[in-house]
Amino acid sequence: MTENRLETTALHTDKYEFTMLDTAINADKAFHRAVFEVFTRSLPQGRKYGIVGGQQRLLEALSRFKFSKADISFLHRANFLSERTIGYLESFEFHGTITGLPEGSFYFGGTPILKIEGTFAECLIIETLVLSILNFDSALAAAGERMVRAANRRPIIEMGSRRIHEEAALAAARIGYIVGMASTSNLGAARIYNIPASGTAGHALVMAFENQIEAFHAQAMTLGASSTFLVDTYDQESGILDAIMACDGEPGAIRIDSGDLFEGATNARQLLDSKGAKSTRIIVTGDLDEFEIQRLRDAPIDGYGVGTRFVIGSGHPSANLVYKLSEIEVNGEMVGVSKASIGKETIPGSKKVTRHFDQDGRFIAESISPTAKESSQNQYFMASSAIDPYVTFIERGRISFGLSIEKIRSFHANQMKALERFVELND
Amino acid sequence: MTENRLETTALHTDKYEFTMLDTAINADKAFHRAVFEVFTRSLPQGRKYGIVGGQQRLLEALSRFKFSKADISFLHRANFLSERTIGYLESFEFHGTITGLPEGSFYFGGTPILKIEGTFAECLIIETLVLSILNFDSALAAAGERMVRAANRRPIIEMGSRRIHEEAALAAARIGYIVGMASTSNLGAARIYNIPASGTAGHALVMAFENQIEAFHAQAMTLGASSTFLVDTYDQESGILDAIMACDGEPGAIRIDSGDLFEGATNARQLLDSKGAKSTRIIVTGDLDEFEIQRLRDAPIDGYGVGTRFVIGSGHPSANLVYKLSEIEVNGEMVGVSKASIGKETIPGSKKVTRHFDQDGRFIAESISPTAKESSQNQYFMASSAIDPYVTFIERGRISFGLSIEKIRSFHANQMKALERFVELND
Incomplete structure (x- = not known):
């Protein structure tokens, strides 16, 4: 069977x-x-800021933006380009410069997020790749950050892989970790991005045994009493009692996956405590x-698992970032x-x-001005420092910026x- | 720079x-x-049926569900599985049987869409891959079919790649074509799935020239007067007049990308007709x-382009299909x-x-019954034929079903x- 996959990112x-x-x-x-710029015209309703994601993935993808023989032979077959243009593509490598906000930064409607400079040709043809990556990753970064904030330091496990395209699931797990989730269920993401993986059991395991206690015994035997027992396959109370019995004491954690979770967790805590399982954690x-x-x-x-709502951007599955020409050379001069x-x-x-910050490093305001002119001095800000938040990702075709996922994660935490x-103040 | 990609689908x-x-x-x-079954508990509100997509992609992905050395060495490093289990995975190939509705079929809440039979082990570990593919492709199949139906035979170009993960974009283009869209903007999808590609110009081209007429002249010179001119970069009226002038007659088509499209198209038609460009098509x-x-x-x-709203499933970016154990062997007997x-x-x-159809081949009703028992004869149906809609995709590990994308597309058209x-009747 033919493998329907591309070897490069050029198409x-x-x-x-x-x-x-x-x-x-x-x-x-x-x-x-x-010069092209990436920005969003406006944030989704009710959102006060966005979080940009995907820059590191973009750098990797751009390094593979070279046309394979199969790509070129497809372009010949498709028969819509001149030989000269195909010749240009055949030896294409991006030699431009990309600067912008680091991954994990906040942004607003109108904030220039990324700036791509080079020949009109080379900037033009990477548009779709740039937008696909940034739109998906930023949509999930924003949603994930909101969930992490709401969880108020309780850990979140990302477990949405099954609800989104299989490759997108890897990017979802990665960006979830960057915005502060504790781990992912996705082993592929754990492997390639080196992030912690979580997971113990689903309903299938319980249903595969003649009865629940037998399943929990088997789980405790293999995964340990400290693992997480899914207690709602039949009814939560018997689930908790069976887990305690199977562990001969305190299970590490129980998981509740149905019903009203507030009520379920409250009842579970009471029952666990009454049975002396005071240290058993409750995951919903x-x-x-x-x-x-x-x-x-x-x-x-004690912890949450997020799935569908995270991978679909909590109602906003695409960040609506656009990629627009802002300057072009005319008679040797750059013209807006x-x-x-x-x-x-x-x-x-x-x-x-x-970006303007007060003396405690707290963000006050952002100003955007034409590159050529000096930054406007707005005294209302009372800022103690004005910072250029841009970094150079690629300089004349060479990648000049790269951070480990842990560094991106802590940069994001500092941004927040x-x-x-x-x-x-804006609530 | 390391390539953060998986060689197999096993993780x-x-x-x-x-x-x-x-x-x-x-x-x-x-x-x-x-035996595991794939189904949805209920359709999204306001939807009367779903369209299943992704089976052909799943077969390809399952053929690559074999653990690479890097996968296995990751599992060793991750240190959460017994040697015996890793040994099982090391030589894993799916040897089970998969039957189900052909790709492009309609389904309802509760319809068993796919049935996976084999050992508990082999059925268990492909769950995420099965669901990722079917959930994404089916969400877009349903949304796309609704758009095609609304377009009432006017052609639709799929152009949503920039709004979704770059790999998901390929699957989006593919399923869009299956549910009746005419073409895609995505060249990668055009290459690997052999579907028609469309596209001529965006605003960047117009803005790159000193004035619009110069840009349109260049376009007409290279792409021909029969190509599609994007007329709303500055204002629609001057855009249309410039396109007519640049073509020295009737442009093949114009595209309007902003404003109220009803009003824009109406005004454009009047202006085009008044200038004798009666055969110029209008794309919005x-x-x-x-x-x-x-x-x-x-x-x-004369034609539509769909983007964001299609690739995000028109409000329902995931089909909410689940994968549930329905039977397991106990003492040599299968038990529900x-x-x-x-x-x-x-x-x-x-x-x-x-599925029950009348004598004209029109669908009347669906009945679902336990495999063991005979299908219930419900006389209210007055059906002239009762059909088992299932096909066998994989039989004991061997792929036994495969259709070209054109065949899937026409199967879907017949389903509709x-x-x-x-x-x-249900409107």
Whole structure:
């Protein structure tokens, strides 16, 4: 059976990028310098900030943005490009410069998140890849951060793999960890991104045995009494009693996956305590999102598992980031350009972001100004420091920035700390 | 830079499947015969049927569900499985049997969509892969079919790649084509799935030139006057006039991507007609879903492009299919099992679907009965034929069913034809 997979990332491309390239090559526009910017026009309703994710994945994907023989032979077969354009693609490597906010940063509507500079040609054809990665990862980063915040330091296990495309599941697990989840259920993500994996048992195990106690005995024997027992296959009370009996004492944890979780956790805690299983932790799962986690804040819960609602971005599965030309070289000079399409207007020229912090490192405001001009001094900010938050990811084709996932995770945690008062003030 | 990719599909797995496997191996349960079923408890609100997608992708993915050296060495490192269990995985190949509805079929809440039979062990560990693929592809199949239906034979271009994970974008393009879209913007999908690709120009091309007419001249020169001109970069009227001038006559098509599309298309048609460009087609794009397409039904529109709303399943990005143990071997006999978790109850035993059609081949009803018993004869149906809709995808580990994408597409079209009266009656 044929393997329907691409060897490179070069065809994660919309056809119109190549037809535009073809047109630009013929019109001698392709190798003019250009600047594109990535931003969102507005945040989803009710959200005060977004979290950008995917930069590290993008760098890896761009390093594989080279056309294989099979890619090129497909382009020949497809027969819509000039030989000259195919020749350009055949030896293509991205030689441009990418700067922007580090992964895990917060952003607002209009914040320039990433800036791509190079020839018009090379910036043009990576548009789809850039947006696919940043839109998916940022949508989940924002949703995940909200869930982590709602969980108020109780650990969250990411377990949404089964609800999303199998490859997207790996990216979901990765970004979940970056925004502060404790672990993932996905072993592939654990392997390639080196993040902790969690999981013990589902209902199938309990149902595979003639009765629950036998299943729990088998689990305790193999995984230990300290593992997590899923107690709601039949009814929660018998589940808890069977788990205690199978462990001959205190199970490490129990998991509740159905019913009203507030009530379930409260009843479970009482029953566990009354049986002396005071150190048994209670984990709850089942369609949790930031609102439900918030509702459960006062329940005796020790950890959450999030699935569907996380991997679908808690109602916003795509971050709606766009990739727009902001400057192009005309007669040797860079000129700002913009479009005026109704509801989709853009601001001409490459922009510079400045972030203002008070003396305790708390974020106060963001200002955006044309690159050419000096940053406006707005005295209302009373900022003690003004920071350029950009880093250089790729400089003239060479990757110049890379962080371990742990570093990205702690960078994100610091961003959230800096943003705390801003979030409170805007609540 | 390390390539963060998996060589196999074997770790598209939740950790708990392997810990359950470990437990079952130790308890001598792993090699008992088992039956798992895939179904949804209920359809999203307002939907009368779902469309299942992904079976062909699943067969390909299962053929790669074999553990690589790197996978096994990760499992050793992760240090949570017995040597015996790792040994089992090291030589793992799926030898079970998978039967079910063909890709592109309709289904309802409770319809058994896929049946997986084999040892408890082998059925258990493919759960996440099965669900990831079917949940994503079916969510988009359902959304796409609704858009195709609303478009009422006007062609739809799928162009959502930039709004979803880059690999998921390929699956999106594929399933969009299966449910009747005319083409995709995604070249990778065009290459590996052999589906038509579409696309000509975005706003960046227009903005890269000093003025619009110059850009359109360049486009007409390279892509031909018969290509599609994007006319809303500045204002639609000047866009249309410039396109006509650049083509020295009738442009093949114009595209409108902003503003009220009903009004925009109506104005565009009048202007085009008044300038003699009566054969110029009008394509509209911009956050279209089935509701907006329906609203545009009486506008002078010749084709739609769908993006975001399609790839996020038009509000339902995951099909909520579940994978549940329904039978297991006990003392040599297959026994039906079920769970009683609140709101997540299942029905014990492997089930058989029968679909009833009238003499004109129109679908009337579906009945579901335990495999062992005879199908119930419900005389209210007045059906002239009762059909078993299942096919065998994999028989004892060997793939026994495979259709070209064109065949799947026409199978789906026939399913929709058979369902037409049922949809009307239930409207």
